[in-house]
Amino acid sequence: MSERGRDAGEVSRNMADAPVEAAEWGLVRPYGDDTGDGRLQVSFTLPIPSDARADAAARDLARQMRIERPIVVHRKALGPDFTFFIVYGSVDAAVDLDALEVEERPFPILDHREVDRRVTAALGRPAVVVGASLGTDAHTVGLDAILSVKGWAGDKGLESYRAFRVVNLRSQVRPGDLVDRALEEGADAVLVSQTVTQRDAHLHHLRELAAEVAGRGVSERFLLIAGGPRLNPAMAEELGYDRIFGKETTPAGVASYLAWALSRGREAT
Numbered sequence: 001m002s003e004r005g006r007d008a009g010e011v012s013r014n015m016a017d018a019p020v021e022a023a024e025w026g027l028v029r030p031y032g033d034d035t036g037d038g039r040l041q042v043s044f045t046l047p048i049p050s051d052a053r054a055d056a057a058a059r060d061l062a063r064q065m066r067i068e069r070p071i072v073v074h075r076k077a078l079g080p081d082f083t084f085f086i087v088y089g090s091v092d093a094a095v096d097l098d099a100l101e102v103e104e105r106p107f108p109i110l111d112h113r114e115v116d117r118r119v120t121a122a123l124g125r126p127a128v129v130v131g132a133s134l135g136t137d138a139h140t141v142g143l144d145a146i147l148s149v150k151g152w153a154g155d156k157g158l159e160s161y162r163a164f165r166v167v168n169l170r171s172q173v174r175p176g177d178l179v180d181r182a183l184e185e186g187a188d189a190v191l192v193s194q195t196v197t198q199r200d201a202h203l204h205h206l207r208e209l210a211a212e213v214a215g216r217g218v219s220e221r222f223l224l225i226a227g228g229p230r231l232n233p234a235m236a237e238e239l240g241y242d243r244i245f246g247k248e249t250t251p252a253g254v255a256s257y258l259a260w261a262l263s264r265g266r267e268a269t
């Protein structure tokens with residue numbers, strides 16, 4: 001229930017009322033042809049051949065998802081036994097923007113010079129950052145985007161800061177080996193990347209590392225940070241991490257977080 005005392009569930013089932021209610025109540029619905037008409041498209045794959053029955057199956061699934069008047073606008077065979085669909089339709093669900101809880105970023109985005117100044121003031125030396133792509137995951141591009149000088153989208157990575165000494169262990173690193181190396185290097189922060197989410201492999205690997213760190217009693221020695229395209233920052237506490245970064249993370253965002261987190265409780269400014 002929002003502060004305005006209205007619940008998105010109270011919205012009329014009559015789609016013709018939707019734009020009016022949206023305007024009056026501050027609710028938003030998907031936009032297709034007109035504001036608030038609730039039109040959207042969804043995509044999915046079904047394990048069936050691409051034929052007329054497949055269209056009917058996709059529409060039926062969409063109706064069960066409360067998508068009204070579903071139309072299959074794209075159907076493509078993925079081999080003989082699977083079919084990919086894009087279905088267009090409309091929903092009467094609405095979002096009450098006032099009722100949403102969104103975490104504000106607790107740290108400011110700093111420029112290079114300020115990151116260098118704060119980390120050096122806090123530690124009296126460069127911070128040691130040890131990074132790896134964990135477990136069976138062979139993807140390194142995301143990790144390199146954050147760590148290497150070349151960075152991401154014109155934003156240089158942590159190696160370009162005076163404030164950080166970066167040790168990049170690359171991919172398929174076992175949790176135990178990562179913790180060994182982090183301790184050997186005197187890491188202030190351990191940064192791990194997870195890209196593959198099949199069968200929740202990413203969660204499994206992240207939990208394994210968190211358990212290894214906790215099991216060895218070294219949780220206080222370094223910050224534990226994870227990143228990847230399908231990770232949600234809200235999962236940090238549940239997974240036992242200090243911070244989690246999602247898709248489109250910038251190196252500056254990570255550097256700023258490190259400057260903030262490493263100087264908390266110390267004379268940094």
Ligand code: B12
Pocket residue numbers: 136137138139140141142143145146152191192193194195196197198225226227228229230245246247248249250254
């Ligand atoms: C390149 C690539 C590969 C390359 C990787 C090469 C390399 N050295 O990294 C190769 C060919 C090896 C590969 C292999 C596989 N891949 Co691949 N791959 C991709 C691809 C095309 C691009 C990924 C990428 O580089 N993105 C660019 C980077 C910059 O983006 P990013 O990873 O999201 O990183 C950003 C953020 O997420 C964040 N971030 C990421 N890591 C970290 C870490 C920290 C600490 C922080 C702070 C932030 C952070 O910051 C980055 C910058 O913003 C994607 C599809 C796609 N278009 O995304 C598939 C994809 C990731 N791969 C996929 C799959 C399935 C595989 C394979 C399993 C295929 C197979 N059957 O063999 C294997 C996996 C092997 C393994 N054991 O891991 C799937 C994953 C599906 C899933 N969610 O599980 C994808 C999505 C393709 C698909 N649509 O199916 N892959």
